[in-house]
Amino acid sequence: MVSRTLTHPNSRGGLRRMDPARDLGRIADLLEIAFAEELAGGGQAILRDLHVLGYMGPLLWVISRSAPFLGDLLSGFVWEEDGHIVGNATVSRARNRSAWIISNVAVLPAYRGRGIGRRLMEAAIEHARSHGGRQVVLQVRRDNEPAKRLYQSLGFHTVGVVHELHVASAQERPWFSPPGVAVRLPDPNHWRAARRLALEAVPQAVQIFQPVRSAEFRTPPLPGLAEWARYFLLGYRRQQWWAEYQGHLVGLLTAERHRGTHPSTFEIILPPEGRTLVEASLLRRALRFLRGRAVRVQVLDEYHAAIRLLREAGFTERRVLDTMLLEL
Numbered sequence: 001m002v003s004r005t006l007t008h009p010n011s012r013g014g015l016r017r018m019d020p021a022r023d024l025g026r027i028a029d030l031l032e033i034a035f036a037e038e039l040a041g042g043g044q045a046i047l048r049d050l051h052v053l054g055y056m057g058p059l060l061w062v063i064s065r066s067a068p069f070l071g072d073l074l075s076g077f078v079w080e081e082d083g084h085i086v087g088n089a090t091v092s093r094a095r096n097r098s099a100w101i102i103s104n105v106a107v108l109p110a111y112r113g114r115g116i117g118r119r120l121m122e123a124a125i126e127h128a129r130s131h132g133g134r135q136v137v138l139q140v141r142r143d144n145e146p147a148k149r150l151y152q153s154l155g156f157h158t159v160g161v162v163h164e165l166h167v168a169s170a171q172e173r174p175w176f177s178p179p180g181v182a183v184r185l186p187d188p189n190h191w192r193a194a195r196r197l198a199l200e201a202v203p204q205a206v207q208i209f210q211p212v213r214s215a216e217f218r219t220p221p222l223p224g225l226a227e228w229a230r231y232f233l234l235g236y237r238r239q240q241w242w243a244e245y246q247g248h249l250v251g252l253l254t255a256e257r258h259r260g261t262h263p264s265t266f267e268i269i270l271p272p273e274g275r276t277l278v279e280a281s282l283l284r285r286a287l288r289f290l291r292g293r294a295v296r297v298q299v300l301d302e303y304h305a306a307i308r309l310l311r312e313a314g315f316t317e318r319r320v321l322d323t324m325l326l327e328l
Contacts, residue, residue: 018076026085034106077123086111089120095211099135100128142320159205160323161301165315170290175280188219201271243278250274253282263296279306
């Protein structure tokens with residue numbers, strides 16, 4: 001069905017594959033209109049990156065064909081009418097190679113209700129299937145009922161919920177650690193234990209978006225030099241902590257403190273036995289590290305105590321995202 005649509009002549013346009021060399025700038029314009037209420041901080045930075053890539057033109061075309069992995073990241077479909085891109089769906093291969101991620105599904109307001117979004121989604125799903133994909137995942141705002149109905153009609157179902165919260169200036173809170181709880185820096189000799197905890201605690205659907213990688217837990221040969229390079233080249237400082245209860249690892253924290261106006265962030269990973277037990281200790285450490293910075297964070301719906309504590313610390317909820325999965 002998709003191939004027939006793509007080759008069908010249409011003087012006004014219609015569905016076609018995304019061409020990174022000429023489309024990225026126009027896709028950024030589309031996303032800026034379609035998601036105007038959601039874009040802030042990191043969202044605007046992503047749009048700027050898309051515009052910069054769009055300016056690369058033919059060079060980007062050469063790069064995307066000489067580096068297959070980049071082609072996987074810059075693939076998707078657009079809907080064009082009268083020379084204007086009015087719809088988009090990006091489809092990219094996940095790190096585990098058997099799953100694909102659909103993102104940036106957007107149609108200009110004046111063109112909604114005509115089935116364009118469905119055609120874009122069908123094309124993206126067929127692309128994943130034809131390239132050996134066994135799963136497709138996406139995230140959608142919980143309150144976006146039209147989009148959720150579309151995805152459900154295509155066979156997607158919700159497998160997880162993420163809360164996105166932010167605060168303009170993080171401040172440490174006087175939370176106390178329960179008896180037996182200790183927070184310390186990682187032990188480089190036991191990084192495998194931390195990785196194993198993350199693999200078990202992070203839902204599989206979330207790992208498609210954010211894979212658990214060994215490099216995140218290993219200490220580099222020259223940690224001081226690596227930290228210096230990260231700060232001066234990438235613009236942020238990264239720090240990790242482990243939470244233990246009676247000597248057993250029950251929680252992980254990774255915080256990134258960005259310079260400039262880019263929001264800082266952190267991630268907590270908690271197995272069931274660590275929930276309600278170590279959240280206060282880990283969050284206090286994160287807020288101390290990020291004190292005075294704008295912070296944006298995503299927290300799994302299962303971490304009820306963490307969400308409550310963050311609200312107590314002045315964080316407000318920007319949006320709630322449903323993670324949806326389709327088995328191919």
